Amino acid sequence: MNLSDPVEDALGARPVPGTPRPFTFPVAARGRLSGGLPLVTVDLPGRPLVSASLYLPNGAVDEPADEGGATVLAARALTEGTRNRDAVALTEAAERLGASLRAEAGWDSTVVGVDVPAERLGPALELLSEIVREPAFPEREVERLRDQRLNDLLQARVDPARRAEEAFIETIYSTGTPYARVAGGRRETVETLDARILRRAYGRLGDPGRAALIVGGDLRGIDVVALVAPLFGDLAAGGGSVAAQPVIGDGLDRTRVRLVHRPGAVQSELRVGHVGLPRRTPDYHAVTVMAMILGGLFNSRLNMKLREEKGYTYGAGAGFDFRRFAGPFSARAAVNTDATVPALIDLLAELSRIRESVPTDAEMRAARDYLVGVFPLRFETPGPIVGALGGIVTFGLPDDELDRYRPAIDAVTAADVLAAARAHLHLERLAVVVVGDADAVGSDLEKAGIGDVEVVRDEEPLSDET
Amino acid sequence: MTVPTVSYTDERLPNGLRLVISEDHLVPVVAVNIWYDVGSKHEQPGKTGFAHLFEHVMFQGSRHVAKAEHIALVQAAGGSMNGTTWLDRTNYFETMPSHQLELALWLEADRMGTLLEALSQENLDNQRAVVKNEKRSSYDNQPYGTWQEKLLGHIYPEGHPYHHPTIGSMEDLDAASLEDVAAFFRTYYAPNNAVLSIVGDVDPGQARAWVERYFGPLAPNPAIPAFNPEPLPLTLGGERRETVPDRVPLPRIYVGFRAPTIGDPRLYALEIAAQVLTGGKGSRLHRRLVRDEQIAQDVAMFGLGFSSGPSVFMGWATVRPDSTIEVVEAALFDELARIGKEPISDDELGRAKALIETDELAALQRVSERADRLSMYATLLDDPDEINRQLERYLAVTSEDVRAACAEFLVAANRVVLTYVPADAGTQTAEAA
Numbered sequence: 001m002n003l004s005d006p007v008e009d010a011l012g013a014r015p016v017p018g019t020p021r022p023f024t025f026p027v028a029a030r031g032r033l034s035g036g037l038p039l040v041t042v043d044l045p046g047r048p049l050v051s052a053s054l055y056l057p058n059g060a061v062d063e064p065a066d067e068g069g070a071t072v073l074a075a076r077a078l079t080e081g082t083r084n085r086d087a088v089a090l091t092e093a094a095e096r097l098g099a100s101l102r103a104e105a106g107w108d109s110t111v112v113g114v115d116v117p118a119e120r121l122g123p124a125l126e127l128l129s130e131i132v133r134e135p136a137f138p139e140r141e142v143e144r145l146r147d148q149r150l151n152d153l154l155q156a157r158v159d160p161a162r163r164a165e166e167a168f169i170e171t172i173y174s175t176g177t178p179y180a181r182v183a184g185g186r187r188e189t190v191e192t193l194d195a196r197i198l199r200r201a202y203g204r205l206g207d208p209g210r211a212a213l214i215v216g217g218d219l220r221g222i223d224v225v226a227l228v229a230p231l232f233g234d235l236a237a238g239g240g241s242v243a244a245q246p247v248i249g250d251g252l253d254r255t256r257v258r259l260v261h262r263p264g265a266v267q268s269e270l271r272v273g274h275v276g277l278p279r280r281t282p283d284y285h286a287v288t289v290m291a292m293i294l295g296g297l298f299n300s301r302l303n304m305k306l307r308e309e310k311g312y313t314y315g316a317g318a319g320f321d322f323r324r325f326a327g328p329f330s331a332r333a334a335v336n337t338d339a340t341v342p343a344l345i346d347l348l349a350e351l352s353r354i355r356e357s358v359p360t361d362a363e364m365r366a367a368r369d370y371l372v373g374v375f376p377l378r379f380e381t382p383g384p385i386v387g388a389l390g391g392i393v394t395f396g397l398p399d400d401e402l403d404r405y406r407p408a409i410d411a412v413t414a415a416d417v418l419a420a421a422r423a424h425l426h427l428e429r430l431a432v433v434v435v436g437d438a439d440a441v442g443s444d445l446e447k448a449g450i451g452d453v454e455v456v457r458d459e460e461p462l463s464d465e466t
Numbered sequence: 467m468t469v470p471t472v473s474y475t476d477e478r479l480p481n482g483l484r485l486v487i488s489e490d491h492l493v494p495v496v497a498v499n500i501w502y503d504v505g506s507k508h509e510q511p512g513k514t515g516f517a518h519l520f521e522h523v524m525f526q527g528s529r530h531v532a533k534a535e536h537i538a539l540v541q542a543a544g545g546s547m548n549g550t551t552w553l554d555r556t557n558y559f560e561t562m563p564s565h566q567l568e569l570a571l572w573l574e575a576d577r578m579g580t581l582l583e584a585l586s587q588e589n590l591d592n593q594r595a596v597v598k599n600e601k602r603s604s605y606d607n608q609p610y611g612t613w614q615e616k617l618l619g620h621i622y623p624e625g626h627p628y629h630h631p632t633i634g635s636m637e638d639l640d641a642a643s644l645e646d647v648a649a650f651f652r653t654y655y656a657p658n659n660a661v662l663s664i665v666g667d668v669d670p671g672q673a674r675a676w677v678e679r680y681f682g683p684l685a686p687n688p689a690i691p692a693f694n695p696e697p698l699p700l701t702l703g704g705e706r707r708e709t710v711p712d713r714v715p716l717p718r719i720y721v722g723f724r725a726p727t728i729g730d731p732r733l734y735a736l737e738i739a740a741q742v743l744t745g746g747k748g749s750r751l752h753r754r755l756v757r758d759e760q761i762a763q764d765v766a767m768f769g770l771g772f773s774s775g776p777s778v779f780m781g782w783a784t785v786r787p788d789s790t791i792e793v794v795e796a797a798l799f800d801e802l803a804r805i806g807k808e809p810i811s812d813d814e815l816g817r818a819k820a821l822i823e824t825d826e827l828a829a830l831q832r833v834s835e836r837a838d839r840l841s842m843y844a845t846l847l848d849d850p851d852e853i854n855r856q857l858e859r860y861l862a863v864t865s866e867d868v869r870a871a872c873a874e875f876l877v878a879a880n881r882v883v884l885t886y887v888p889a890d891a892g893t894q895t896a897e898a899a
Contacts, residue, residue, distance in 0.1 A: 006683035007579050007580065007683045007684065008529075009683070010575070010679055010680055010682065010683045011529070011530055011572065011575060011576050011579065011580070011680060012530070014530065014569075014572065015568035015569050015571075015572050015676075017543065017565050017566050017568075017569065018564075018565035018566075018567075018568070019565055020494070020563060020565045021494035021563075021564060021565065021667065022494075023493070023494050023563075045492075046492045047492075047831065048470075048827065049824065049827050049828055049831060079747070087747055087757070088747060088748050088753060088757075090747075091746055091747040091748040092748045092813075092817060095746060095748060095817035095820060095821055096813075096816065096817055096820060097820070098820035098821060098823055098824040099824070100746075100821075100824070115824070115828070116824070117823075117824060117827065144756075144757070144760055147760070147786070148756075148763060151716060151763045151784075151786060151787065152763070154715040154716060154787070155609070155714075155715060155716060155763075155784075157715065158609045158713055158714055158715060159608070159609060160607055160608075263713075264713075265607055266602045266606050266607050267599065267602045267603060267606075267607045269607075297538075297541055298534070298537040298538070298541060299534055299537060299538045299541070304534065307596055308533070308534050308592065308596075309592070310592075310595075311591070311592045311593075311594075311595025311596050311599070312595070312599065313596070313599050313603075314596055314597075314599045314600040314602075314603050314604075334599070334602070334603045334607070335599065336595075336598070336599055336602060365542065366538060366541065366542045369541075369542045369543070369544060370541045370542060370544060372544065373542070373543055373544015373545070373563055373566075374541075374544045374545070374546065375544070376493060376494055376495055376544075376563060377495055377544070377545070377546060377561055377563070379493075380493050380495055380831070380832055380833070381828075381831045381832060
C-alpha cells in the first residue's frame with residue numbers, strides 16, 4: 001500500500017464514533033376514562049400524522065377450536081358496516097379525512113385504529129368509535145369475507161413459504177390446540193363461520209379495563225381526553241366475558257421430518273424448530289441476544305454459513321415468535337433443491353453448536369450493540385411508538401418495560417446466552433419441514449438419518465372448487 | 467394540512483459527486499443514501515442480471531473492509547442498511563444513530579473507491595449462487611412468478627433496455643466473469659455518476675467535511691457512456707395477449723399499458739386514476755369486482771415510473787373459483803373504458819387527493835425515505851426539489867386530466883393481457899399468443 005496515495009490517506013483509518021445523543025423512549029401519559037378504559041397519550045412534536053389504536057386484550061388464541069378464524073374475520077368485519085353506515089360509506093368518510101381505518105386481530109390481541117393528520121383527529125376518532133361500538137356484521141359482507149378467506153387458503157397451498165408455515169405449526173403443536181392452526185383458521189372451521197359466530201367472537205374480545213386506547217403524534221393544542229371521553233368514556237371496566245386459559249399442546253416427543261411434495265420445485269423451503277417461549281419468559285433478553293447470534297443479524301451463524309459461505313440460499317434466519325403463550329421457535333431458509341440435505345445438515349449443526357459453548361466476544365458485542373443501538377431507529381414515527389406501547393398492553397408487561405430494555409440487553413452475558421440456548425433449544429425433538437420436490441430430495445432425506453420421513457402429498461389445486 | 471417543506475443544500479464536489487444534505491433534529495437518527503445512475507437498463511445483451519449481481523458484490527468487501535464486514539459494522543453501530551437494483555438505478559443506504567454518520571460515509575467511500583482490490587472469484591461465485599437463489603425464491607418458485615418478465619417482455623420490444631427484468635436470466639448470471647464485474651465497476655461506480663444524500667440529525671458543515679475527506683480523492687470516470695435508447699412511442703399500437711399455465715388454484719389476469727415517462731403530468735393523472743380504481747374499499751374496481759359482483763378475490767392497479775422511455779401502468783385481478791376469466795376481464799375493461807369516457811366525480815377526486823396527501827405525509831416522516839427521494843429526483847429529474855413539488859403536482863390534476871390520460875393510455879390498442887390459468891392436463895398445451 002502506497003502511503004502517498006491520497007485515497008489511502010483518506011480511507012486508511014476507520015472513523016471512531018462520536019458521542020451518542022441521548023435517546024429515551026417518548027414519555028407516555030397514562031390515565032383512565034370514567035368507565036375505566038385506560039388511555040395512553042404520547043405527544044410527539046413535529047409528527048403531524050397521528051396514530052390512534054384501541055388495543056383489545058383478546059385475540060385468536062382465545063377462541064374455541066371449532067370456531068378457528070372467527071376472531072380474525074370478526075375484526076376484519078368491523079370496517080364492513082355499522083348500524084348507520086355500510087362499508088363504502090365508512091371508507092368514504094375516512095378517505096375524506098385523509099384517514100385510513102384499520103382493524104386486525106392477531107393471536108394475542110385485536111387492534112382497531114386510525115392514522116390521520118392531527119387537525120382531523122376528532123372526526124377520525126368518531127369513526128373509530130363507530131366501528132368499535134356499533135359494528136353491524138352484515139350477513140352479505142361476512143359471507144364475502146369468509147369466501148375470500150377460503151380462496152386465500154387455496155392460494156396458500158401453492159405458496160411455498162405459507163405451505164411450510166402451515167405444515168410446521170401442525171407438526172410442533174398438538175392437534176386442536178390454538179397455535180396448531182394459522183390465526184385466520186383452516187378450511188374446516190372457516191367454512192362454518194357466519195355473522196352470529198363473528199358477533200360472538202367480537203363479544204369475547206375482553207374487559208375494557210384491560211384494553212387501552214393509545215394516541216401518539218403531535219398533540220400540541222389537542223385535548224385528547226375531551227375528544228375521547230364522549231366516545232369511549234362509558235366503556236366499563238370489568239365487563240366483557242373472561243376467556244378460558246388456552247391450552248398450548250406440544251405435538252413433538254421426538255424428531256419428525258415432514259416432506260411436503262411440491263412437484264418440480266426449484267427450491268426447498270425449510271423450517272426447523274419446536275414450541276418456543278411466551279413473551280413473558282424471565283430470560284427474554286438473553287433469549288433475544290441468543291437468537292440474534294444464531295439467526296437474527298445479517299452476520300448470524302446461520303446466514304453466514306448457508307448464504308455467505310455456501311450460497312445455498314438468499315437468506316437464512318432463526319428466531320422465537322414471542323406470544324402471550326409459547327409461540328414457535330423456528331430456523332428457516334429456502335435453498336436450491338440440490339442443496340436440501342447439505343443445508344439441513346449445516347442448519348442442524350448450527351443449532352447444536354450454539355448449545356455447546358459460549359459465543360465469542362465479537363458475537364456478543366455485535367448482537368448487544370445492534371439491539372441497543374437500533375432502538376432509536378425503531379421509534380422514529382408515531383406508528384411504531386404506539387405499537388410498542390400496545391405490546392405492553394397485549395403482554396401485560398410493566399409500564400417501564402421499554403425504558404428497561406436497553407440496560408437489560410446490555411447486561412446479557414455470554415454465559416446467559418449459552419444457558420438460554422441450552423434451556424430453550426431442544427434438538428432431541430425437532431420438527432423438520434421441507435416443502436420441495438419429494439422425487440428429487442426424498443431418498444437423500446431418508447438417508448440423512450435426521451428422523452423418519454413422512455411424505456405429504458397435497459391434492460392438486462382445483463379451480464372449480466367452491 | 468400541510469406537508470412540511472424539505473430544506474436542503476445541493477452541491478457538487480470537484481470530482482462530480484452530487485451531495486444533498488437536509489437537516490432534521492427530531493430524533494438522533496441520520497440517513498445516508500447513494501443512487502448510482504446505473505440499472506438493469508444499462509446491461510448489454512447476454513449480460514442480464516448484471517447490475518443486480520454487482521450490487522451484491524458491493525457487500526463483499528473493499529480495501530479496508532472484509533467480506534460481509536460492511537453489514538457487520540453497520541449493525542454493530544445500531545444501524546440498518548441495504549441496497550436495491552431496479553431498471554433505472556442502483557441505490558445503497560444506511561440509517562444510523564446520528565453519532566455513527568462518519569462510519570457510513572467511510573464505508574460507502576471505501577467501496578466506491580477501492581472495491582476491485584477485494585474482488586475474488588470465490589466471492590463472485592458465492593454471490594452468483596445467492597442471487598440465483600434470490601431469483602428462485604422471488605420468481606421461479608412463486609405462484610404467478612413470471613409475470614414481471616412476461617409483462618416487460620411484451621411492453622418493450624426485444625433489444626430495448628426495459629425489455630428484460632432486473633433479476634436477469636440464469637444463463638447470463640452463469641456467464642458473468644470477474645472481468646465483467648471489474649469493467650462494470652470502472653464504468654459506472656464513479657463519483658460523477660452518483661448522488662449522495664444525507665438526511666437527519668446532522669451538522670451540515672461537519673458532514674460536508676467528512677464527505678470531502680472520504681469521497682474527495684476518488685477519481686471520476688470522464689468517459690461514462692451516454693445512454694440514449696431509441697425512443698419508443700408512448701403507446702403500443704396494438705393489443706398483445708398471452709395465456710400462461712401455472713401451478714395456481716385461481717386464474718389471474720394481469721394487464722399492463724405503456725404510460726408516460728416519469729415527470730410527465732399525465733403520469734400524475736394516471737396515479738390519481740389508480741387511486742380511484744383500486745385505492746381502497748370505496749374504489750371503483752374493488753367495489754364492483756370484489757364487493758358488488760363478487761367475481762374477483764382481489765384487484766390492484768398502479769404505475770411504475772421510468773425515466774428512459776415509456777413507464778408502465780399495470781394491475782391484476784384474481785378470479786374467484788365461482789366466476790370466470792371472461793366475466794372478470796369484461797368487468798375490468800369496462801371500468802377502464804368508463805374512466806376514460808366520463809370524468810370522475812369531484813368527491814372521488816377529492817378523496818384520492820386526500821389519501822395521496824396523507825401518504826406523502828407518512829412517507830416523508832422518515833429520514834430514510836426523504837434521503838431516497840432526494841437522491842431519486844436528483845438522479846432521474848436532475849432536481850432534488852421535486853421532493854417539495856410532488857404534492858402540488860398531484861393536487862393540480864383535474865378530473866378532465868384523469869379522463870384524458872385514461873382515454874389516451876388505458877385502451878385496448880395499448881394493452882398487454884397475461885392470463886394465468888391453473889395448469890392441468892387440459893391447459894398444459896395452451897398456446898402462447
